[in-house]
Amino acid sequence: MSVAQDMPLRIGVFDSGFGGLTVLRALLPQMPAAEFLYVGDTARLPYGSKSQATIARYAVESAQFLVAQGAEYLVIACNTASALALEDIRASIDIPVLGVIETGAASAAAISKSRDVLVLATDATVQSHAYARACAARGLRALEKACPLLVPLIEEGWTEHSVTEQVLRIYLEEALHAAKKDGISPDTVLLGCTHYPLLRPLFERTLPASMQILDSAETTATCVRQDLEARDLLRPDLSRQDLSRQGRLASVQAASSLGGEEASPSGRCRFFATDSIGKFRLLGSRFLGHPMGAVELMDLGG
Amino acid sequence: MSVAQDMPLRIGVFDSGFGGLTVLRALLPQMPAAEFLYVGDTARLPYGSKSQATIARYAVESAQFLVAQGAEYLVIACNTASALALEDIRASIDIPVLGVIETGAASAAAISKSRDVLVLATDATVQSHAYARACAARGLRALEKACPLLVPLIEEGWTEHSVTEQVLRIYLEEALHAAKKDGISPDTVLLGCTHYPLLRPLFERTLPASMQILDSAETTATCVRQDLEARDLLRPDLSRQDLSRQGRLASVQAASSLGGEEASPSGRCRFFATDSIGKFRLLGSRFLGHPMGAVELMDLGG
Numbered sequence: 001m002s003v004a005q006d007m008p009l010r011i012g013v014f015d016s017g018f019g020g021l022t023v024l025r026a027l028l029p030q031m032p033a034a035e036f037l038y039v040g041d042t043a044r045l046p047y048g049s050k051s052q053a054t055i056a057r058y059a060v061e062s063a064q065f066l067v068a069q070g071a072e073y074l075v076i077a078c079n080t081a082s083a084l085a086l087e088d089i090r091a092s093i094d095i096p097v098l099g100v101i102e103t104g105a106a107s108a109a110a111i112s113k114s115r116d117v118l119v120l121a122t123d124a125t126v127q128s129h130a131y132a133r134a135c136a137a138r139g140l141r142a143l144e145k146a147c148p149l150l151v152p153l154i155e156e157g158w159t160e161h162s163v164t165e166q167v168l169r170i171y172l173e174e175a176l177h178a179a180k181k182d183g184i185s186p187d188t189v190l191l192g193c194t195h196y197p198l199l200r201p202l203f204e205r206t207l208p209a210s211m212q213i214l215d216s217a218e219t220t221a222t223c224v225r226q227d228l229e230a231r232d233l234l235r236p237d238l239s240r241q242d243l244s245r246q247g248r249l250a251s252v253q254a255a256s257s258l259g260g261e262e263a264s265p266s267g268r269c270r271f272f273a274t275d276s277i278g279k280f281r282l283l284g285s286r287f288l289g290h291p292m293g294a295v296e297l298m299d300l301g302g
Numbered sequence: 303m304s305v306a307q308d309m310p311l312r313i314g315v316f317d318s319g320f321g322g323l324t325v326l327r328a329l330l331p332q333m334p335a336a337e338f339l340y341v342g343d344t345a346r347l348p349y350g351s352k353s354q355a356t357i358a359r360y361a362v363e364s365a366q367f368l369v370a371q372g373a374e375y376l377v378i379a380c381n382t383a384s385a386l387a388l389e390d391i392r393a394s395i396d397i398p399v400l401g402v403i404e405t406g407a408a409s410a411a412a413i414s415k416s417r418d419v420l421v422l423a424t425d426a427t428v429q430s431h432a433y434a435r436a437c438a439a440r441g442l443r444a445l446e447k448a449c450p451l452l453v454p455l456i457e458e459g460w461t462e463h464s465v466t467e468q469v470l471r472i473y474l475e476e477a478l479h480a481a482k483k484d485g486i487s488p489d490t491v492l493l494g495c496t497h498y499p500l501l502r503p504l505f506e507r508t509l510p511a512s513m514q515i516l517d518s519a520e521t522t523a524t525c526v527r528q529d530l531e532a533r534d535l536l537r538p539d540l541s542r543q544d545l546s547r548q549g550r551l552a553s554v555q556a557a558s559s560l561g562g563e564e565a566s567p568s569g570r571c572r573f574f575a576t577d578s579i580g581k582f583r584l585l586g587s588r589f590l591g592h593p594m595g596a597v598e599l600m601d602l603g604g
Contacts, residue, residue: 043352044346051578054577153451170465
């Protein structure tokens with residue numbers, strides 16, 4: 001790679017929409033010296049209802065765009081694209097690629113004692129059985145449960161609404177009933193959709209206290225950092241990097257204490273969307289947890 | 303037009319997905335001698351979250367495809383495309399085009415006594431204010447209310463579920479509160495989304511008995527028939543046509559009494575989808591009210 005070692009590491013993050021901003025939000029404090037390029041393919045979302053061939057074509061176009069923009073590492077912050085297009089993406093570009101499904105499964109394997117995991121995700125992710133395969137490869141059994149109403153409820157802003165709680169209880173009841181029937185005893189719940197971290201408080205209230213909750217945003221940020229360290233891609237000569245070694249909380253506090261541009265992620269993030277800039281900024285800020293800076297319109301065709 | 307007068311009239315019906323099948327379902331008994339070509343642009347749905355320019359480009363491509371397949375009349379059975387792309391579609395093809403919004407507004411104008419109408423629709427349709435404009439052009443005031451959760455609830459199959467009823471009651475309460483505040487007294491509710499006819503029983507239970515319900519599928523079928531008669535496009539030499547003059551119920555019974563292929567719409571319908579043939583057939587049959595025949599995959603690019 002020809003990128004100068006005194007330049008910040010440039011990480012590409014890709015999602016079909018703005019859900020992946022929860023992954024970016026988790027990545028920012030883990031890598032306080034890196035720059036981020038985020039693509040939301042909003043003109044063609046949601047990917048969940050589309051075929052493997054179409055999703056792979058869309059995802060490869062976005063991955064190639066990010067490489068052309070200087071990305072040196074790519075995070076697929078989209079469960080559907082991770083499930084259905086990871087190999088196509090890896091074959092199409094020359095930089096390391098990590099997807100949210102493998103990071104989620106790896107994190108579950110690290111903490112589950114019963115070796116049984118409940119995966120909550122969109123319909124398309126469940127139908128792909130990508131989590132079941134990724135979990136099986138790590139010696140875990142996964143029960144996959146589709147929760148198609150959660151994304152629209154989150155996008156409606158009903159993250160603390162009684163209707164959302166009822167819907168979640170219905171889905172969990174169905175899932176735990178199926179688990180019992182299949183003789184599966186999950187001690188870990190994997191939130192297999194990048195929208196779901198916004199329902200974290202509701203999940204914590206609704207799930208049995210004995211179950212641990214893993215969200216794919218947090219697990220991905222941790223795995224990306226470990227992978228960058230293993231590949232020696234984290235630049236050693238950047239002064240702020242030491243802060244991140246103290247862990248997430250310390251680096252958030254450090255970033256905040258720098259004030260001004262550094263307190264906001266916008267100074268080291270560029271956002272691209274294929275459509276709906278207005279909606280992207282509006283909803284995106286909720287997912288990112290900060291006001292977003294400028295969002296640039298990009299045209300991938302289609 | 304060079305189409306022979308002894309051939310069945312060929313009507314194109316376009317939607318971003320399968321919601322427009324409720325319009326086709328209403329059209330079939332009104333025009334028992336016509337043939338129908340249906341396009342669902344499923345690879346790029348939903349249109350609701352996309353920009354005007356993108357929606358117009360997508361809709362024009364589908365309209366031109368239908369003309370190339372021999373359509374002599376085009377029904378835009380998609381509220382978003384009718385709101386945002388009708389003029390672009392009309393400018394791009396040489397056959398008559400009717401959209402669900404103008405037919406809904408015309409039907410409301412024909413029956414509302416208070417001259418105030420409540421329009422329930424998706425977020426994108428409401429934001430376009432296309433119903434308000436179409437109603438104003440006919441001397442009606444329209445209060446437009448976005449109901450973004452209804453489509454996902456219908457697609458989940460929860461058409462009679464208590465959660466759906468709660469969501470609907472919340473939306474209606476908000477709408478009637480806003481109406482009161484604005485001094486609007488709607489006596490008519492226009493279902494401005496082609497998915498909503500599947501919630502018709504729920505709407506009837508939930509709305510005040512004094513309010514009349516118009517769904518855009520039924521209103522469109524009636525208006526298309528009237529427009530075809532006015533344009534003298536209904537072929538006079540087709541034996542079964544007389545049946546349809548006796549009105550909807552009579553023609554449904556007549557079509558059913560023909561037995562075999564004629565009792566099912568598949569004999570005179572061709573279905574095209576840009577993606578997800580399996581999901582299209584599965585969900586589509588619920589919207590059409592009949593099992594669907596073969597669905598052909600088409601590629602519009604993108």
